[in-house]
Amino acid sequence: MQVRAKQTAAGAKAEATTPAMSMYRVNLSYGGGSSQQRLILENITLDVREGEFLSIVGPSGSGKTTLLRMFAGLAKPTAGDVQFRGQIVSGPSRERAIIFQDYSKALLPWRTVAGNIALSLEAEGIRPAEQKPIVAALLGKMGLERAADQYPGQLSGGMQQRVQIARCLAQRPKILLMDEPFGALDAMTRQALQDEILTLSREQQMTVVFITHDLEEAIYLGDRVVVLGDTPARIIETIDVDLPHPRDQLTTREDPRFLAHRHRLFGLLRRH
Numbered sequence: 001m002q003v004r005a006k007q008t009a010a011g012a013k014a015e016a017t018t019p020a021m022s023m024y025r026v027n028l029s030y031g032g033g034s035s036q037q038r039l040i041l042e043n044i045t046l047d048v049r050e051g052e053f054l055s056i057v058g059p060s061g062s063g064k065t066t067l068l069r070m071f072a073g074l075a076k077p078t079a080g081d082v083q084f085r086g087q088i089v090s091g092p093s094r095e096r097a098i099i100f101q102d103y104s105k106a107l108l109p110w111r112t113v114a115g116n117i118a119l120s121l122e123a124e125g126i127r128p129a130e131q132k133p134i135v136a137a138l139l140g141k142m143g144l145e146r147a148a149d150q151y152p153g154q155l156s157g158g159m160q161q162r163v164q165i166a167r168c169l170a171q172r173p174k175i176l177l178m179d180e181p182f183g184a185l186d187a188m189t190r191q192a193l194q195d196e197i198l199t200l201s202r203e204q205q206m207t208v209v210f211i212t213h214d215l216e217e218a219i220y221l222g223d224r225v226v227v228l229g230d231t232p233a234r235i236i237e238t239i240d241v242d243l244p245h246p247r248d249q250l251t252t253r254e255d256p257r258f259l260a261h262r263h264r265l266f267g268l269l270r271r272h
Contacts, residue, residue, distance in 0.1 A: 018086045019047040020175055020207040021071055021096075026080035028066060040066055044080070046226065046235060048175075053208045055199055055218035059269060064211045067233075068177050071209060072098045084175070094124070097168035098177040101184060103160040107152040113163050114139065114148040120170045137259040138166040142196070158189035165197070175207045183213070191249050194221060198240030198247065215265045219258055220247060227265060229272040236268055 026044040031037035040063045048054050048071075058064050069075040070082050073092040082089040084096065100106050101260040107116050114135050121131045139145050152160055161181060168176065178197075182190040197222060201208045212218050218225045219241055227236045242257055252258055 004255060005051045018050075019083075020050045020052075020210070021048040022046065022081075022083045023067075023070070023077075024081045024083070026070070026077045026082060028063070028075070029078045037139055041077075042232040043233050044233070044235060048207060049223075051205045051207055052223045053126040053198070053210065053221055055210045055222030055225045056210060056228065057212060057215060057218045057225060057265060057269070058233060059230050059272070060213065062228045063233035064228060065179050067096065067228075068179050068209060068211050071175075072096055072258060073082075073175050074098070094120075094171050096177060097171050097173035097175070099161075099164055099168055099179065099181045101180040103157065103181075103184075104152070107167075108165045109152050112149050112151055113144055113155070116152070116163050117166045117170055120167055122169075136169060138169055141169075141200070142166045143197065156189070157185050158193060161185065161193060162196075165193075165200075169200070173206070175209065176201070178208065178210045180211050182217070190217075195249070197221070198245075202245065215216055215262055215269075216258075218252065218265070219243070219261045220249075220252060225261070225265065227268050227272075236272055239264060250262070 023044045023046045026041060027039065028041040029037040029039050056067065058065055066075060071089070073089045073096065084093070102106075108119070111119070117135050117138055118131050121134060135148075139148055142165060144159065144162055144166065147155060147159060152163065155163070165181075174180060182193050185193065194217065197208070200206070208221075210218070210221055222241050225239045225241060227239070228234070229236045239261060241261060242268065243252055243255060
């Protein structure tokens with residue numbers, strides 16, 4: 001019995017320390033023959049911890065979106081491994097939801113807000129009667145109750161992005177992959193959605209990988225910030241963000257530690 005108890009404890013510890021997602025010595029090249037290939041990502045080794053909010057920054061065109069697509073199973077590495085909870089990623093999964101920057105193209109224009117959110121539930125085979133309370137709860141969570149019967153074209157950009165987030169949450173993903181989701185929004189809407197996604201991720205203990213070109217956004221949201229260099233992209237540095245939760249759009253950004261992180265990130269990207 002003691003041996004079995006020790007084995008069970010060891011197994012639980014191993015499971016707890018297994019990263020939510022990881023990359024090991026990942027390379028990605030595009031092009032034809034070896035002489036024509038263009039190396040996009042080089043020797044990327046990265047662990048994403050369970051329940052953490054990981055921000056990734058880097059110059060435009062450095063491969064941030066490509067890295068996220070590999071986590072989603074939408075692209076495969078030329079070399080190395082991409083894993084989800086210790087298993088090789090071989091394709092997309094409902095456990096990994098991806099939110100794109102271009103919300104206007106992500107939603108189905110002929111479906112209402114409620115209909116867009118229900119889409120992933122339909123794909124899962126959930127009956128309409130069972131869909132209604134799930135959709136209603138997500139509408140409430142994202143502040144979309146009054147827009148349930150409206151169409152995407154009738155909504156502001158911020159509301160359209162809320163719909164895309166709600167639709168992804170309907171999948172009940174283990175990991176939320178976000179590709180510059182607030183980049184096209186005005187400042188006030190952007191800050192409101194930053195706070196909403198922080199609250200959701202902590203309430204649901206959800207792992208988030210967040211791509212952005214905005215250094216302040218990366219620090220404000222992240223538990224850690226990964227810095228990618230220019231093409232071929234390599235990880236230059238990973239910074240632990242030692243800022244308390246809950247975070248506040250004014251006081252957090254005025255914290256000397258926040259400013260120090262910003263200066264550090266700016267200097268790293270300027271040099272690379």
